[in-house]
Amino acid sequence: xxxxxxxxxxxxxxxxxxxxxxxxxxxxxxxxxxxxxxxxxxxxxxxxxxxxxxxxxxxxxxxxxxxxxxxxxxxxxxxxxxxxxxxxxxxxxxxxxxxxxxxxxxxxxxxxxxxxxxxxxxxxxxxxxxxxxxxxxxxxxxxxxxxxxxxxxxxxxxxx
Amino acid sequence: xxxxxxxxxxxxxxxxxxxxxxxxxxxxxxxxxxxxxxxxxxxxxxxxxxxxxxxxxxxxxxxxxxxxxxxxxxxxxxxxxxxxxxxxxxxxxxxxxxxxxxxxxxxxxxxxxxxxxxxxxxxxxxxxxxxxxxxxxxxxxxxxxxxxxxxxxxxxxxxxxxxxxxxxxxxxxxxxxxxxxxxxxxxxxxxxxxxxxxxxxxxxxxxxxxxxxxxxxxxxxxxxxxxxxxxxxxxxxxxxxxxxxxxxxxxxxxxxxxxxxxxxxxxxxxxxxxxxxxxxxxxxxxxxxxxxxxxxxxxxxxxxxxxxxxxxxxxxxxxxxxxxxxxxxxxxxxxxxxxxxxxxxxxxxxxxxxxxxxxxxxxxxxxxxxxxxxxxxxxxxxxxxxxxxxxxxxxxxxxxxxxxxxxxxxxxxxxxxxxxxxxxxxxxxxxxxxxxxxxxxxxxxxxxxxxxxxxxxxxxxxxxxxxxxxxxxxxxxxxxxxxxxxxxxxxxxxxxxxxxxxxxxxxxxxxxxxxxxxxxxxxxxxxxxxxxxxxxxxxxxxxxxxxxxxxxxxxxxxxxxxxxxxxxxxxxxxxxxxxxxxxxxxxxxxxxxxxxxxxxxxxxxxxxxxxxxxxxxxxxxxxxxxxxxxxxxxxxxxxxxxxxxxxxxxxxxxxxxxxxxxxxxxxxxxxxxxxxxxxxxxxxxxxxxxxxxxxxxxxxxxxxxxxxxxxxxxxxxxxxxxxxxxxxxxxxxxxxxxxxxxxxxxxxxxxxxxxxxxxxxxxxxxxxxxxxxxxxxxxxxxxxxxxxxxxxxxxx
Ligand code: FES
Ligand code: FES
Numbered sequence: 001x002x003x004x005x006x007x008x009x010x011x012x013x014x015x016x017x018x019x020x021x022x023x024x025x026x027x028x029x030x031x032x033x034x035x036x037x038x039x040x041x042x043x044x045x046x047x048x049x050x051x052x053x054x055x056x057x058x059x060x061x062x063x064x065x066x067x068x069x070x071x072x073x074x075x076x077x078x079x080x081x082x083x084x085x086x087x088x089x090x091x092x093x094x095x096x097x098x099x100x101x102x103x104x105x106x107x108x109x110x111x112x113x114x115x116x117x118x119x120x121x122x123x124x125x126x127x128x129x130x131x132x133x134x135x136x137x138x139x140x141x142x143x144x145x146x147x148x149x150x151x152x153x154x155x156x157x158x159x160x
Numbered sequence: 161x162x163x164x165x166x167x168x169x170x171x172x173x174x175x176x177x178x179x180x181x182x183x184x185x186x187x188x189x190x191x192x193x194x195x196x197x198x199x200x201x202x203x204x205x206x207x208x209x210x211x212x213x214x215x216x217x218x219x220x221x222x223x224x225x226x227x228x229x230x231x232x233x234x235x236x237x238x239x240x241x242x243x244x245x246x247x248x249x250x251x252x253x254x255x256x257x258x259x260x261x262x263x264x265x266x267x268x269x270x271x272x273x274x275x276x277x278x279x280x281x282x283x284x285x286x287x288x289x290x291x292x293x294x295x296x297x298x299x300x301x302x303x304x305x306x307x308x309x310x311x312x313x314x315x316x317x318x319x320x321x322x323x324x325x326x327x328x329x330x331x332x333x334x335x336x337x338x339x340x341x342x343x344x345x346x347x348x349x350x351x352x353x354x355x356x357x358x359x360x361x362x363x364x365x366x367x368x369x370x371x372x373x374x375x376x377x378x379x380x381x382x383x384x385x386x387x388x389x390x391x392x393x394x395x396x397x398x399x400x401x402x403x404x405x406x407x408x409x410x411x412x413x414x415x416x417x418x419x420x421x422x423x424x425x426x427x428x429x430x431x432x433x434x435x436x437x438x439x440x441x442x443x444x445x446x447x448x449x450x451x452x453x454x455x456x457x458x459x460x461x462x463x464x465x466x467x468x469x470x471x472x473x474x475x476x477x478x479x480x481x482x483x484x485x486x487x488x489x490x491x492x493x494x495x496x497x498x499x500x501x502x503x504x505x506x507x508x509x510x511x512x513x514x515x516x517x518x519x520x521x522x523x524x525x526x527x528x529x530x531x532x533x534x535x536x537x538x539x540x541x542x543x544x545x546x547x548x549x550x551x552x553x554x555x556x557x558x559x560x561x562x563x564x565x566x567x568x569x570x571x572x573x574x575x576x577x578x579x580x581x582x583x584x585x586x587x588x589x590x591x592x593x594x595x596x597x598x599x600x601x602x603x604x605x606x607x608x609x610x611x612x613x614x615x616x617x618x619x620x621x622x623x624x625x626x627x628x629x630x631x632x633x634x635x636x637x638x639x640x641x642x643x644x645x646x647x648x649x650x651x652x653x654x655x656x657x658x659x660x661x662x663x664x665x666x667x668x669x670x671x672x673x674x675x676x677x678x679x680x681x682x683x684x685x686x687x688x689x690x691x692x693x694x695x696x697x698x699x700x701x702x703x704x705x706x707x708x709x710x711x712x713x714x715x716x717x718x719x720x721x722x723x724x725x726x727x728x729x730x731x732x733x734x735x736x737x738x739x740x741x742x743x744x745x746x747x748x749x750x751x752x753x754x755x756x757x758x759x760x761x762x763x764x765x766x767x768x769x770x771x772x773x774x775x776x777x778x779x780x781x782x783x784x785x786x787x788x789x790x791x792x793x794x795x796x797x798x799x800x801x802x803x804x805x806x807x808x809x810x811x812x813x814x815x816x817x818x819x820x821x822x823x824x825x826x827x828x829x830x831x832x833x834x835x836x837x838x839x840x841x842x843x844x845x846x847x848x849x850x851x852x853x854x855x856x857x858x859x860x861x862x863x864x865x866x867x868x869x870x871x872x873x874x875x876x877x878x879x880x881x882x883x884x885x886x887x888x889x890x891x892x893x894x895x896x897x898x899x900x901x902x903x904x905x906x907x908x909x910x911x912x913x914x915x916x917x918x919x920x921x922x923x924x925x926x927x928x929x930x931x932x933x934x935x936x937x938x939x940x941x942x943x944x945x946x947x948x949x950x951x952x953x954x955x956x
Binding site for chain 1 (some may be wrong): 180185189190191192196197285362365414415417447448569660673674675685840841842845847848849851873874876880881884886888889912
């Protein structure tokens with residue numbers, strides 16, 4: 001199958017690769033760039049494990065072809081915090097035991113980045129609503145909801 | 161942490177503390193390495209499986225021509241081809257009444273469920289493998305299928321395995337002496353049938369494996385998303401005819417298991433077989449549709465329970481007749497016994513029931529094989545017994561909590577042996593019930609509950625579950641269940657390196673439980689070294705000792721037990737070395753927080769690092785007479801029969817009469833798993849389990865049509881709970897320490913779901929009891945609840 005050029009800025013670095021037009025964004029990130037923190041849970045847009053920020057907004061990388069988003073800016077879990085440190089959101093997840101197997105976690109963290117950017121001090125219902133597009137099978141969400149609330153409290157307004 | 165000056169100060173101990181998890185550092189930052197993240201060599205071949213579209217059919221023709229013509233497709237193999245490379249999967253069961261079935265890794269001649277593999281495509285990349293799968297044309301000659309549990313058990317049902325002459329693959333009966341007489345003495349007899357729907361574990365990460373070979377095929381390394389690497393290794397040796405010493409099975413980070421990954425699956429045989437055939441790495445990653453179609457299903461059960469009670473509502477005799485849908489094949493390693501035998505034995509729970517009998521059957525059908533999902537049969541067994549408690553209360557006009565009080569095993573009855581021979585050593589059955597009732601404000605709830613249960617336009621109810629949880633099975637327990645391919649023991653190797661840092665290699669596999677943290681807490685305390693100095697290795701048969709791995713809440717009891725015992729040996733040796741150098745008796749040495757000191761003379765001290773330097777001959781000191789170099793020990797610990805945890809869950813629900821939707825309003829848990837290692841991790845396990853229970857009761861169901869087609873093999877159609885559905889959960893712990901194992905631990909991985917299913921179901925039943933609805937069938941989806949409400953209101 002013929003290949004097309006895809007140009008993406010991922011976590012601040014620019015990448016150019018030739019891939020098949022049908023190549024999914026999630027495969028581009030994982031297989032071409034080696035950014036395996038973005039996970040695949042359903043390939044149908046249901047579970048949110050593949051959530052990334054696409055030009056600043058959450059997007060399901062399993063639902064986009066890489067070529068469709070060529071020219072965009074992407075943030076993956078690898079770009080959320082500097083090497084070997086935790087962002088306030090990640091730290092809140094850590095302190096509240098908001099992850100078990102961790103498979104869903106990158107998606108939840110990126111969803112929380114957007115949630116708190118849009119609403120820096122959400123109440124519990126707003127947090128729950130903000131998280132409904134991500135599925136976690138391990139935690140029962142209880143500690144994720146607590147972690148998001150704590151992250152909101154600990155973050156100066158507007159910080160990602 | 162400061163070094164204590166005084167021996168005897170144990171403030172440095174960390175078992176019992178909510179230490180934030182170690183594994184978060186890599187899992188939170190995208191550095192986790194799950195099966196699809198394991199670096200694959202550039203010459204890796206990728207597999208795609210062609211899945212049967214028929215539930216029961218003869219395979220007439222497999223036409224691979226078009227697939228083979230695709231650039232990048234290397235090969236297409238049929239069941240016959242794979243059978244030349246592998247032996248059929250067979251558990252070789254040792255239980256009377258169990259009719260074992262064998263399974264070809266890829267079907268030959270016949271298919272027995274939708275999703276069973278009929279061919280495998282080998283390709284240069286995963287996209288082409290998928291293209292190839294679509295181009296393999298299979299012609300089937302369809303046969304009638306046996307699907308639903310009761311009809312599959314019928315005399316005229318189509319047979320799943322003709323050679324057996326029946327679909328009943330397990331039959332077992334039991335009765336205590338004098339059961340009929342006990343029933344004859346009962347004041348009243350209450351009978352009910354409970355049905356539960358088929359569901360599955362649905363971990364967020366599907367399965368997958370990568371097999372590589374080395375040294376001209378002598379060495380086989382397999383990464384696989386499993387909970388049971390050692391069981392997989394032994395199975396591979398047997399089924400590939402490859403020396404076991406040349407096989408290493410590694411589990412990378414695993415994205416949830418819940419029992420579904422505690423089985424050995426056909427793809428785990430095909431990948432290494434083809435890696436050996438081609439001499440190239442072979443990889444397969446499951447997609448969600450395959451996950452729902454082919455990973456172990458569970459919980460399609462029917463219980464008919466009959467209790468005889470005395471005038472006070474105490475059970476004087478009980479009978480249970482159970483059936484479980486076992487699916488098309490015996491699962492490996494559990495056979496078809498896991499649910500059917502478990503259900504009738506676990507059902508006694510925390511209750512004093514002396515006269516008991518059961519009949520149980522596992523029934524093969526043309527559906528996905530059934531096996532372990534968190535709790536196995538315990539959630540449904542407790543659903544049945546707890547459902548009976550509520551019925552006893554209703555029958556004699558007492559409160560449901562009171563019915564339980566009158567039947568619980570009393571503290572003075574411990575240690576206790578149940579009618580089926582299970583030993584309960586310690587527990588807090590009454591205490592945890594009373595505390596849970598207090599926490600939720602049970603009395604107030606009852607007093608303000610009107611007879612019709614309608615409060616602010618919603619039916620409101622409260623449900624209780626008192627349960628026991630089987631954990632930490634050892635050798636005797638797995639033999640008693642007939643599991644011949646499970647060893648039963650677990651192993652730990654604890655090694656102190658020359659710099660005093662400790663690594664413990666434990667025969668378990670992590671899939672979210674936090675072993676890197678909780679096992680490290682155990683080892684740190686046992687060796688009296690700082691937590692930061694301990695690291696854990698699990699999930700690698702090349703590094704850990706042999707063992708039975710992770711399922712049935714075994715981790716802390718068997719892995720923790722082995723670690724404690726190995727640590728004791730290492731600690732003794734450390735004391736001997738310190739004593740030798742300090743020229744005192746080993747009995748006078750105490751070790752605390754990384755320092756060995758002479759009791760009463762705290763200035764005479766050596767650090768663990770200095771001791772290790774002696775052990776590795778890096779100083780001028782020599783070893784004590786009779787001691788070998790090195791500082792490590794291996795222990796294989798057999799926990800014997802199960803250790804029994806207990807807990808009480810109480811939930812309140814509000815049901816919208818118009819559409820039958822249920823909101824869980826309050827949820828409390830009083831939990832007793834003996835010594836708690838890390839309360840935060842334990843609470844997380846309870847949360848997760850309780851919410852899986854919520855899914856099981858309110859929304860989840862795998863629906864087969866009569867032809868055996870799975871109607872909802874996507875996450876769009878198989879609903880899982882989301883953040884909007886769940887209650888906050890209040891948890892308290894009681895710690896009934898046991899002396900059954902070295903750490904005083906009891907397992908807890910499954911309890912959340914075991915307690916949650918009955919508590920939530922009974923809360924709904926209670927909410928609808930005012931209008932006279934009888935709730936005995938799960939799941940209770942809104943449409944079903946609406947039907948129950950309509951029917952109840954109509955018949956009034
Ligand atoms: S993998 Fe993209 S939403 Fe599930
Ligand atoms: S932590 Fe396992 S799925 Fe969320």
